[in-house]
Amino acid sequence: MGAGDIHIRSLGAICLRGKEGSRLRHSASLNSLMVAQSHQRAGIGRLLTAHLIGFEPFGLEPDAIHHEGRYRAIHHLHLSLVSSDCHEQPIS
Secondary structure (H helix, E strand, O other): OOOOOOOOOOOEEEEEEEOOOOOOOOOEEEEEEEEOHHHOOOOHHHHHHHHHHOOEEEEEEEEEEEEOOEEEEEEEEEOOOOOOOOOOOOOO
């Protein structure tokens, strides 16, 4: 490769597939998620999913789950369903 060449390497891919039909138009399925073996267990899948769906992290609960002899953390995520154009009105 020359000095001006750009090398792009894909570390992961994610696919979201929308549902068909009038009752299912608002829903979708995470169809596939792939992370290169050399970069697995580095949080790339979590980042791809959060970016695709729009969840925002708001907390980490360390040692929340005991699985296969190890304690694992839970990452808490939030997805706002209120449009940024809407202004909440107090309930009287």
